[in-house]
Amino acid sequence: MKMEIKKDIYQEIHDLLHKARQNIISNINSTMTKTYFLIGKRIVEEEQDGNKRAEYGKKLIKTLSEKLTKEFGRGFSQRNLEQMRTFYLRYSISQTVSAEFKLSWSHYLILMRIEDIDVRKFYEIEAFENNWSLRELKRQVNSSLYERLVLSKDKEKVKELAVKGQIIEKAQDIIKDPYILEFLGLDEKSDYSENKLETEIINKLEMFLLELGKGFTFVGRQVRFTFDEKHFRIDLVFYNRLLKCFVLIDLKIGEVTHQDLGQMQMYVNYYDRCVKLPDENDTIGIIICKDKNNTLVKLTLPKDNNQIFASRYTTILPSLDEFKKIIEE
Structure with a gap:
């Protein structure tokens, strides 16, 4: 007779094995990355002892590649050895030989392309804390x-980004302007409705959550509420676990108006008075729009506003110069 196994003990053992496998993979990645760092270090040290550095360096890497490939197989091409050399040069300032590399080598191949040390540290912290895949790291x-978060912070807070990563403490910490929605596949000049925009967001919800940032969970689409026999629908409703509050999002494919802001104020008031629990924080409302007039937004909202925000969106991935232009506008 086949013995029945209790579900709880099976799940506990399953979780232990899964965690063990994850730890093994993590340890392998860490060991490999540290080894590549040390290889890069040794190459740089040897180059510095050579009389003709540039010429000697090229010959050194070529010779090492041939010998290492013959003994250890793939993975030691000239290009890979040059990347290990670059890795050491990028990280030798901020890392010690005994430092722990928490990400995979592939992650560091992306990170080492970032010249600015503070920016590089920020993405390294965020990639580790949020368990970003290579695809997610590339997209961010x-x-x-980093640049979008810098815009909403004072100088002291900007310094913290490189030390602690993104800290979520208040509503302003989760706001981005603009939101980059290139993953929706909508052409910037195409004619689409707000319903189409909303549908594409739902279809790519995982990517949209990544763009929103830390702590977001999806609650619903076209969430209806009623009072005085009148029905209202909120495009998208989320909950942020870090801020412990609801986040309401309305989508506008044109320029935001004072009526849009007034409507969002009503949505937020309803949630604060009728939906949120006593131990939850004030609701946040975000209007994601194609364009906005900053003066109109400021005049429409209260001086001490910390609940309602209007942010632009773009459906293309701008170049750095194009991105700067969007910010200046």
């Missing part, structure tokens, strides 16, 4: 996440 770098 390409969509200038």
Whole structure:
């Protein structure tokens, strides 16, 4: 007779094995990355002892590549050895030989392309804390996440980004302007409706959550509430676990108006008075729009506003110069 196994003990053992496998993979990645760092260090030290550095360096890497490939197989091409050399040069200032490399070698291949040390540290911290895949890390770098966060912070807070990563303490910490929605596949000049924009966001919800940032969970689409026999629908409702509050999002494919801001104020008031629990924080409302007039937004909202925000969006991934232009506008 086949013995029945209790679900709880099976799940506990399953979780232990899964965690063990993850730890093994993590340890292998860490050991490999540290080894590549040390290889890069040794190459640089040897080059510095050579009489003709540039010529000697090229010959050294070529010879090493041939011998290492013959003995250890793939992975030691001239290009790979040059990347290990670059890795050491990039990280020798901020890392010690005994330092722990927490990401995979592939992650560091992306990170070492970033010249600015503070920016590089920020993405390294965020990639580790949020368990970003290579694809997610590439996207966050390409969509200038660091630069977008810098815009909303004072000098002291900007310094913290390189030390602690993104800290979520208040509503302003989760706001981006603009939001980059290139993953929706909508052409910047194409004619689409707000419903189409919303549908594409739902279809790519995982990517949209990545763009929103830390702590977001999806609650619903076209969430309806009623009072005085009148029905209202909020485009998208999320909850942020770090801020412990609801986040309401309205989508506008044109320029935001004072009526849009007034409507969002009503949505936020309803959630604060009728939905949120006593131990939850004030609701946040974000209007994601194609364009906005900053003066109109400031005049429409209260001086001490910390709940309602209007942010632009773009459906293309701008170059750094194009991104700077968007910010200046």
